[in-house]
């Protein structure tokens with residue numbers, strides 16, 4: 001029997017929640033096997049945290065920003081997104097309300113991407129279908 005998947009929460013940070021034209025992608029700097037690949041900022045939920053609490057904490061730790069959350073990007077796997085054989089991810093749209101995003105830990109570069117350049121960067125394998133699904137949400 002396989003173990004229960006670990007929940008990862010992440011943000012699709014956009015320029016405008018009601019009419020997004022760009023999202024903020026982050027390049028991982030570690031661990032080595034993920035370094036150089038791009039992802040949605042976020043991380044694992046800690047014991048005792050709700051997913052939304054965990055997401056706010058991760059965004060402060062990783063990017064130094066506070067955000068307003070929009071709606072969840074509901075996925076096809078019981079409402080979430082299976083991203084690896086051990087992790088399942090939930091994502092929310094978000095808009096920065098405090099601070100300027102910086103790659104503080106885990107990342108070494110951030111980039112705003114418009115739909116025409118979504119695939120200019122090499123996403124983590126599990127994120128590819130999420131980025132594809134996002135296209136229809138952008139102006």
Ligand SMILES: Nc1nc2c([nH]c(=O)n2[C@H]2C[C@H](O)[C@@H](COP(=O)(O)OP(=O)(O)OP(=O)(O)O)O2)c(=O)[nH]1
Pocket residue numbers: 008009010034038039040041042043044045058083084087089106124125126127
């Ligand atoms: N944050 C994030 N993780 C992703 C994405 N896509 C994807 O496959 N993953 C994988 C990478 C990792 O194996 C796992 C999340 O782990 P993480 O390293 O971000 O979690 P964390 O910040 O809590 O880190 P740690 O304390 O365990 O070091 O999910 C994504 O878009 N965002």
